[in-house]
Amino acid sequence: MAYSAPTQRQMANSGYRRMTMSDDIPNAEGSAPKQRPRVVGRPFPKGVSGNPAGRPTGRNKILAALDQIGDDAAEEVLRKAIEAAKAGDLRATELLMSRAWPARKGRALQFTLPKVEKLEDLPVANAAVIAAVSEGLISPEEGQAMTALLREHAGILETTQLAADVAAMREELAALRDRQS
Template identity: 45%
Template sequence: MSTDKKSKDTRFKPGQSGNPAGRPLGARAKALAALDALAEGEMTDIARAMIEKAKEGDTTAGRLILDRAWPMRKGRGITFELPHVSKVDDLPEAIAAVTRQVADGEISPDEGATIISLLEAHRKAIETNEFSDRLAALEERMGKP
């Protein structure tokens, strides 16, 4: 068993690709490009055939067509009550309001968790702003620019 280390000459340089002549980023694989070219002239016929299948009651064909035409939303807007939050002291009341709405079934637990995480981000923003103001006041008192 050899304990010789590889020479540093064979290692890749930082920021240099191992295959600079390889497929560019974002380029489609050759197999997918070939399939695209094959189906290019047939798309209208394929779509018509899928629509006919859906009309005949093929639910899979119908689902495929609808998924293409109207993709599922990744999220939805919700309406909920939330007191105004302008300082950290307002957050316990806001979190209690969200918790109450989850408990009452007005919003789902997942929606409540998302709202709480938004309130947490809001808290961090408020604290960062307050810290910046306090630091500026201290620097002013100490005579720093």
């Protein structure tokens, strides 16, 4: 990349000050010349933009034109890719298959997990996941994913249990009020 000298605006905004011959000569009192204080903080007053013209226009128009070109040619490109795949081009076949039938992100796990219907069942299920990881039936990452699922299930079970407890307390409270009246 070629070097380009900074513009006057860039120099002014960065606090750069051009040296002049008078800067080297002491003033009448014999002391060093006074320097302008360096601007710290905002280079422009609040509410005044450093770019009053705004962002240059036209970039979105270029992208729209490229999108239009792509849309116009998409059908023909797809037809050519299908022809190449039929002719035995493995790369074209791979491209089409990856779009039509994407690779799965995970795999079905093949190990027995005990049923978890109550909060008390969770430690046994977690122990089964740990055993499956230690035996090499599932990877540690898959074990983490299963543990996260069990944790989510625990939250659901807790919420369900709390809702049932609140409903039972409301019934008891209503029964107490009925007896008092």
